[in-house]
Amino acid sequence: MFIQIFSTGGTLDKVYFDALSEYQIGDPVAPELLEQGRVGFDYAVESLMKKDSLELDDTDRRLIHDKIKACPHEYILITHGTDTMTVTAAGLADIDGKVIVLTGAMQPARFRDSDALFNLGLAIGALNTCQPGVYIAMSGRVFPADGVRKNRVAGRFEER
Numbered sequence: 001m002f003i004q005i006f007s008t009g010g011t012l013d014k015v016y017f018d019a020l021s022e023y024q025i026g027d028p029v030a031p032e033l034l035e036q037g038r039v040g041f042d043y044a045v046e047s048l049m050k051k052d053s054l055e056l057d058d059t060d061r062r063l064i065h066d067k068i069k070a071c072p073h074e075y076i077l078i079t080h081g082t083d084t085m086t087v088t089a090a091g092l093a094d095i096d097g098k099v100i101v102l103t104g105a106m107q108p109a110r111f112r113d114s115d116a117l118f119n120l121g122l123a124i125g126a127l128n129t130c131q132p133g134v135y136i137a138m139s140g141r142v143f144p145a146d147g148v149r150k151n152r153v154a155g156r157f158e159e160r
């Protein structure tokens with residue numbers, strides 16, 4: 001099994017710079033987390049952008065779409081900010097023959113109580129078992145991309 005990972009930014013990849021008292025988006029954390037998980041598959045990671053998903057625009061989403069469409073691999077993982085994950089996922093619905101899973105985190109992977117490792121593991125499980133289609137793996141569940149929303153108050157994803 002080979003998984004192509006595209007990172008786009010989001011809280012998952014955020015780094016806290018104390019001197020600046022603000023967050024910035026660092027390098028993709030996915031490889032480190034996969035190493036920590038001692039995974040038994042091959043993968044490659046390509047960083048497409050380093051943005052909070054609230055700042056993604058149509059041009060960014062077109063790039064994400066076109067990169068995936070042109071990718072020769074069947075299994076695609078997208079790490080993405082949670083706030084507009086469903087918007088990006090909706091734009092991938094026309095891509096056939098691939099298992100595409102988006103995941104992210106409510107807390108930066110670098111935080112001790114982060115949900116990042118858990119969510120990434122869930123996404124990898126989804127890639128191992130799902131039929132071709134677009135899915136969001138968050139909150140311990142794998143949702144079809146068109147059947148989920150983020151509940152900001154509760155801090156989790158749920159059926160819509």
Ligand SMILES: NC(=O)C[C@H](N)C(=O)O
Binds near residue numbers: 054
């Ligand atoms: N948890 C997150 O990823 C929220 C962040 N604002 C984003 O959508 O990029």
